[in-house]
Amino acid sequence: MSLVVTPGWYMTLAAILFVIGAVGILTRRNALVMFMSIELMLNAVNLTFIAAGRAIGSLDGQLAVFFVLVVAAAEVVVGLAIIVAIFRRRQSASVDELADMKG
Amino acid sequence: MQDLLWLVIAFPLAGALVLHFLGRRIGEPRAGYLATLAMAASFVVSLVAAWPFFGGEAEAYRLVMWEWMPSIGASFELHWDPLASLMALVVTGVGALIHLYAVGYMHGDPRFSRFFSYLNLFAASMLALVLAGNFAMLFLGWELVGLCSYLLISFWFTLPAAAAAGKKAFIVNRIGDVGFMVALVIVFGAFHTLSFSGVLDRAQDILDPSTATAIALLLLLGAAGKSAQIPLYVWLPDAMEGPTPVSALIHAATMVTAGVYVIARSAVIFEISPIAGPVVATVGALTAFVAATIALAQTDIKRVLAYSTISQLGYMFLAVGAAGHIAGMFHLMTHAFFKALLFLGAGSVIHGLQNEQDMRRMGGLRKQMPVTATTMALATLAIAGIPPLAGFWSKDEILGVAFARGGWFGFLWVIGLVTALITAFYMTRQFVLVFLGEPRWADGAHPHESPRTMTIPLMVLAGLSIIGGFVNTPFRLSLEHFLEPSFQGVDLAHPSDDLGTFLLLAVLSVGAGLAGAAAAFLAYNRPTELWERFEASFGKLWGWWQKGYRVDDAYGAVVVAPGKKAAETAAFRFDLGVIDGLVNGIGRAVRALASRLRPVQNGLVRSYGLLFTAGVVAVVTWILVRGA
Numbered sequence: 001m002s003l004v005v006t007p008g009w010y011m012t013l014a015a016i017l018f019v020i021g022a023v024g025i026l027t028r029r030n031a032l033v034m035f036m037s038i039e040l041m042l043n044a045v046n047l048t049f050i051a052a053g054r055a056i057g058s059l060d061g062q063l064a065v066f067f068v069l070v071v072a073a074a075e076v077v078v079g080l081a082i083i084v085a086i087f088r089r090r091q092s093a094s095v096d097e098l099a100d101m102k103g
Numbered sequence: 104m105q106d107l108l109w110l111v112i113a114f115p116l117a118g119a120l121v122l123h124f125l126g127r128r129i130g131e132p133r134a135g136y137l138a139t140l141a142m143a144a145s146f147v148v149s150l151v152a153a154w155p156f157f158g159g160e161a162e163a164y165r166l167v168m169w170e171w172m173p174s175i176g177a178s179f180e181l182h183w184d185p186l187a188s189l190m191a192l193v194v195t196g197v198g199a200l201i202h203l204y205a206v207g208y209m210h211g212d213p214r215f216s217r218f219f220s221y222l223n224l225f226a227a228s229m230l231a232l233v234l235a236g237n238f239a240m241l242f243l244g245w246e247l248v249g250l251c252s253y254l255l256i257s258f259w260f261t262l263p264a265a266a267a268a269g270k271k272a273f274i275v276n277r278i279g280d281v282g283f284m285v286a287l288v289i290v291f292g293a294f295h296t297l298s299f300s301g302v303l304d305r306a307q308d309i310l311d312p313s314t315a316t317a318i319a320l321l322l323l324l325g326a327a328g329k330s331a332q333i334p335l336y337v338w339l340p341d342a343m344e345g346p347t348p349v350s351a352l353i354h355a356a357t358m359v360t361a362g363v364y365v366i367a368r369s370a371v372i373f374e375i376s377p378i379a380g381p382v383v384a385t386v387g388a389l390t391a392f393v394a395a396t397i398a399l400a401q402t403d404i405k406r407v408l409a410y411s412t413i414s415q416l417g418y419m420f421l422a423v424g425a426a427g428h429i430a431g432m433f434h435l436m437t438h439a440f441f442k443a444l445l446f447l448g449a450g451s452v453i454h455g456l457q458n459e460q461d462m463r464r465m466g467g468l469r470k471q472m473p474v475t476a477t478t479m480a481l482a483t484l485a486i487a488g489i490p491p492l493a494g495f496w497s498k499d500e501i502l503g504v505a506f507a508r509g510g511w512f513g514f515l516w517v518i519g520l521v522t523a524l525i526t527a528f529y530m531t532r533q534f535v536l537v538f539l540g541e542p543r544w545a546d547g548a549h550p551h552e553s554p555r556t557m558t559i560p561l562m563v564l565a566g567l568s569i570i571g572g573f574v575n576t577p578f579r580l581s582l583e584h585f586l587e588p589s590f591q592g593v594d595l596a597h598p599s600d601d602l603g604t605f606l607l608l609a610v611l612s613v614g615a616g617l618a619g620a621a622a623a624f625l626a627y628n629r630p631t632e633l634w635e636r637f638e639a640s641f642g643k644l645w646g647w648w649q650k651g652y653r654v655d656d657a658y659g660a661v662v663v664a665p666g667k668k669a670a671e672t673a674a675f676r677f678d679l680g681v682i683d684g685l686v687n688g689i690g691r692a693v694r695a696l697a698s699r700l701r702p703v704q705n706g707l708v709r710s711y712g713l714l715f716t717a718g719v720v721a722v723v724t725w726i727l728v729r730g731a
Binding site: 022025026027029034095096098099100 | 705713
């Protein structure tokens with residue numbers, strides 16, 4: 001009996017990755033780690049795109065993934081720059097301390 | 104030549120504009136001479152344009168300068184007839200003399216050129232009023248002279264009393280102007296035009312007595328405001344806060360006579376109404392009497408003259424009310440001469456005593472101010488009705504008209520006669536207190552005669568006060584023939600032709616005048632303690648006169664205080680409470696809601712993330728549940 005890898009597997013894996021990322025965002029204080037969690041969530045979504053595209057025989061999923069990759073790359077550039085700037089100023093990357101603009 | 108009539112208005116208007124924009128550069132005293140020159144030029148043009156009327160020409164001349172609202176008969180059109188020419192000559196002639204006087208009086212004032220700019224603007228407005236060919240333009244001039252009056256009364260606006268007096272004059276006049284405006288609306292409703300030719304020539308055919316009464320009484324309200332008659336006279340005494348040339352020009356010689364002019368101009372309408380004439384005459388006679396009694400007890404040299412002006416205007420109203428329009432205009436003219444002279448003389452005294460206006464601190468000034476004293480004496484005799492001076496002829500003609508009409512007017516004649524006695528008394532009292540007796544000046548006062556620019560107008564006006572009456576004596580009715588074309592179709596009242604009646608009335612009125620003058624002379628040409636005791640012997644009555652029967656207090660309690668109360672309620676209750684409350688309430692509600700929501704925005708990224716996640720879960724759940 002051969003093990004058939006169905007789209008459901010990919011979806012399950014993506015859901016697991018997404019939840020790990022979401023929990024990471026909600027529980028970690030370090031901005032860098034939160035950033036990595038976001039990347040994890042993005043890639044989980046990418047996985048669903050590709051799996052779903054493959055399942056229905058469309059290239060649209062891959063197209064969307066390229067968009068996500070580009071946007072994520074841009075986001076990383078800006079986000080890391082901000083984090084580095086904040087770290088230089090405060091010697092810390094804890095987001096809980098960044099509450100100067102609260103209402 | 105009459106095509107150039109517009110120059111009469113254009114000269115002072117141009118003077119006002121030039122002085123307004125270039126006055127400071129022109130400087131003192133040239134600004135004053137320029138303004139005087141504009142008036143003199145205007146006088147010359149009026150004289151030339153009036154020449155045909157002197158020669159017996161009766162046709163009125165109309166000049167439409169430009170169309171404004173032709174559909175309602177309101178254009179900038181001039182109406183030149185004997186009545187208008189008489190007013191124009193008085194305004195420009197007396198006006199020019201007062202302008203010249205003001206050059207000396209306003210010497211050293213920091214806003215010298217501005218003063219003459221206002222004076223010229225006033226003259227232009229007044230001339231627009233008297234030359235107007237329709238009620239719309241007349242109303243325009245009417246409002247403009249009110250504005251100039253306000254500007255000039257409060258010319259020294261840094262003095263709180265002057266600023267308040269200007270406001271008072273303006274507001275009291277508004278009350279009358281409402282009546283005037285409503286009258287114009289009714290006129291338009293009845294005639295569908297406002298032009299004199301369309302209204303006055305057709306009034307006999309169109310107006311019924313009740314409409315005529317309504318128009319006439321509303322016009323009377325307007326005239327009572329402008330000409331300071333009961334019940335709207337209260338602004339004139341306060342207007343004495345203005346510079347004295349202003350009092351002489353606006354509040355004695357010209358503007359305050361506008362009401363008399365309007366009634367004379369609308370004589371046809373007043374004639375149709377059965378009661379308007381008697382009402383006007385009664386208002387006039389009452390005002391003449393009441394104001395004369397108040398004048399008795401005044402101590403301020405200018406306030407005596409102010410109440411005297413109100414009283415003399417009352418005579419004019421008595422005349423035009425009794426349909427003696429020519430007598431009214433005659434008194435208007437002679438009054439312009441001697442009252443302007445009295446005011447200018449008073450100004451000369453005030454000037455010479457460094458702004459002292461209290462007659463109790465004057466006395467004996469005839470030695471220091473001989474020209475002023477002599478001319479004032481002539482004016483005093485003129486207003487007291489001593490022949491052959493101007494006031495005698497005009498006042499006697501008014502009393503003669505009232506006597507000839509008889510009935511109710513006969514009663515008014517008695518009031519007029521008593522007023523003549525009081526007039527002679529208070530004027531003589533003033534003259535004695537100022538010029539005779541012992542000096543009572545404040546220490547350090549150095550009275551001196553005024554400069555030439557001030558004494559020359561005094562002398563000219565004194566001359567006019569002497570001879571001015573001869574234009575219309577019972578023996579030679581020149582003014583009567585001159586003015587008659589303006590009152591075509593009006594049933595004019597005349598004094599009796601009978602020489603005996605004239606002599607009888609003259610003896611009575613001259614007797615009253617002499618008695619009043621003699622009594623005042625005997626009472627006041629004594630040491631100070633004696634006449635002070637004389638005044639004290641009147642007891643409370645004297646205080647009532649001094650305070651003007653407390654009319655100001657009564658108006659304050661009945662009209663001003665409730666008005667202020669209403670304004671305060673509107674401002675502090677309604678505006679602050681309701682309007683502001685509504686606006687502030689909305690603001691407060693938003694703030695309250697915001698402070699409830701604010702804790703959500705706590706600055707913790709993870710709590711935002713949690714909310715966001717919860718939101719996503721909620722939305723997704725909702726979609727899934729609904730999709731199922």
